Amino acid sequence: MSFAVTQRTREMGVRSALGAQGRQLILLVMRKSVIQLAVGLLLGLGLALLASGALEPVLYHVNPRDSAVFVAVAATLAFASLIASFLPARRVTRIDPVLALSSE
Secondary structure, eight states: OHHHHHHTHHHHHHHHHTTOOHHHHHHHHHHHHHHHHHHHHHHHHHHHHHHHHHHGGGOSSOOTTOHHHHHHHHHHHHHHHHHHHHHHHHHHTTOOHHHHHHOO
């Protein structure tokens, strides 16, 4: 996400110069992050459920589709993703529009 924000520095500078508030810029970046997170979690959980069936013969006295584990992993990944996205999103609010527009 940090790379994506860096690539969009000029766009964020233009938005800021045209009057976008810091909160609006953060929401713009976070919205993209949340969409990517949702797609990744859905695909990852779906594949994990499919793969858990293959692991069932080697797991003894353990349910390979334990919902608590799936929820804990999804929550941990979501938390890490949101933190990793919020930091670059917050950095967007500190972009000087003049410098962003003059850089190439």
